[in-house]
Amino acid sequence: MLWSVVFFVYCFVGRASGMPQIDLRADTTSVTLGQPLGIELKLKYPLTFDLLNPDLRLLWSDVDFSLTELIGPINIDDSQQIVLRGNIQFFALGQQTIPSVEFLFLDSKEDTIVSESFPLTVSVNSVLSQDEEEIRDIKPPVYITGGVPIWIAIVLVILFFIVVAGGVYFLFRRYRRRSSCELHKVVEVDFEAEFNRIARMDLLEKGEIKTYYSLLSDNLRKFLEKVWVEEAMEKTTGEIEVILRKRNVDNDLIRRTGLYLSTADLVKFARFHPDLDNANNVPRLGLDILHSFEKLNRQEEENSR
Numbered sequence: 001m002l003w004s005v006v007f008f009v010y011c012f013v014g015r016a017s018g019m020p021q022i023d024l025r026a027d028t029t030s031v032t033l034g035q036p037l038g039i040e041l042k043l044k045y046p047l048t049f050d051l052l053n054p055d056l057r058l059l060w061s062d063v064d065f066s067l068t069e070l071i072g073p074i075n076i077d078d079s080q081q082i083v084l085r086g087n088i089q090f091f092a093l094g095q096q097t098i099p100s101v102e103f104l105f106l107d108s109k110e111d112t113i114v115s116e117s118f119p120l121t122v123s124v125n126s127v128l129s130q131d132e133e134e135i136r137d138i139k140p141p142v143y144i145t146g147g148v149p150i151w152i153a154i155v156l157v158i159l160f161f162i163v164v165a166g167g168v169y170f171l172f173r174r175y176r177r178r179s180s181c182e183l184h185k186v187v188e189v190d191f192e193a194e195f196n197r198i199a200r201m202d203l204l205e206k207g208e209i210k211t212y213y214s215l216l217s218d219n220l221r222k223f224l225e226k227v228w229v230e231e232a233m234e235k236t237t238g239e240i241e242v243i244l245r246k247r248n249v250d251n252d253l254i255r256r257t258g259l260y261l262s263t264a265d266l267v268k269f270a271r272f273h274p275d276l277d278n279a280n281n282v283p284r285l286g287l288d289i290l291h292s293f294e295k296l297n298r299q300e301e302e303n304s305r
Contacts, residue, residue: 020045020105024117026098032127036087041101041117043082047075048108051082063098064089090124097121191223191290199283209279210268217264220257220286227297237261253292260289 020043027038045051051073069085090096102116198219203212218233221240225232229243241258245251260282266272 018046020049020103020113020115022101022103022115022117024098024101024120026120026122029121030123030125031090032125033093034089034091034127036089037122038085038087039098039120041084043084043103044076044079045105045115046079046107049080049113050106051080051103064091090122093124093126095121096124189222191219192287194219195283195286195290204276204279209273212279213264213267213282216282216286217261217268220260220289223290223293224257228293237265249296250292253289253296256285256292257289260285 023042023044025040025042031037043051065086065088067084067086069083071083073080073082075081088098098120100116100119102114105113105115107113195216198212198215201212201215203209203215221229221232224240228247228249229235229240232240235243237258240261241254244254244257263272263274263282267274
């Protein structure tokens with residue numbers, strides 16, 4: 001009988017020594033209101049166990065906890081150890097509790113092992129003595145009704161004003177650009193001559209291919225803006241194609257226009273480098289598109305009479 005009891009105790013102690021150990025300690029059990037309380041959580045478990053790793057920074061999320069140090073996991077003898085240190089603050093008087101922490105492990109047999117620490121009780125005292133009446137106690141962090149921290153509310157307000165200011169600035173720039181366009185509306189531009197002028201600037205020979213394509217595509221956009229597409233300079237190539245389609249422009253002309261502008265977009269924004277022969281033909285292609293639109297415009301004027 002005695003040997004049976006001894007064997008049972010031996011097996012129990014042996015199994016317990018091979019189980020995870022969680023030790024939670026605090027610097028003291030008595031603090032004043034708002035005073036940081038240092039705590040240490042030491043987690044030790046066998047090498048054959050796998051910790052289903054939680055985010056240790058989020059422990060005690062229901063109290064005011066801040067992590068200061070996280071060590072591990074490190075191997076010590078036949079086990080692994082994790083040490084977590086941090087501070088907890090309480091803003092309510094009386095007996096307060098540091099909740100227990102539960103961890104989940106898998107042993108070598110893929111069995112689930114649950115282990116948890118013991119909760120700690122802390123006495124929170126006032127920072128005032130009984131005869132002090134003029135100075136107020138420390139206040140907890142300010143929260144807006146609904147549990148939103150005030151710093152989040154301040155950030156949201158600042159972001160709101162930034163968005164409003166950005167919107168006003170955008171509208172102001174757009175108004176100035178439109179006003180500038182209206183002031184220069186009386187100036188007639190010879191778009192055909194502009195295509196020829198850009199072709200004679202020798203930009204390709206100078207290696208300024210991006211400038212070359214930008215000037216040519218901008219010239220076509222300004223021409224389209226004059227009759228066919230309002231604010232064509234501000235629109236994408238796809239938006240221009242949609243508007244031309246609504247104006248019942250011939251599909252082939254829309255395709256050529258879209259290809260012309262999209263090729264320029266690739267050169268400007270995607271560093272696309274077409275071969276030299278195609279690049280030299282770009283002014284002529286622009287003129288062909290311009291003449292096609294001018295012909296279509298004359299036809300519409302004749303049909304409207």
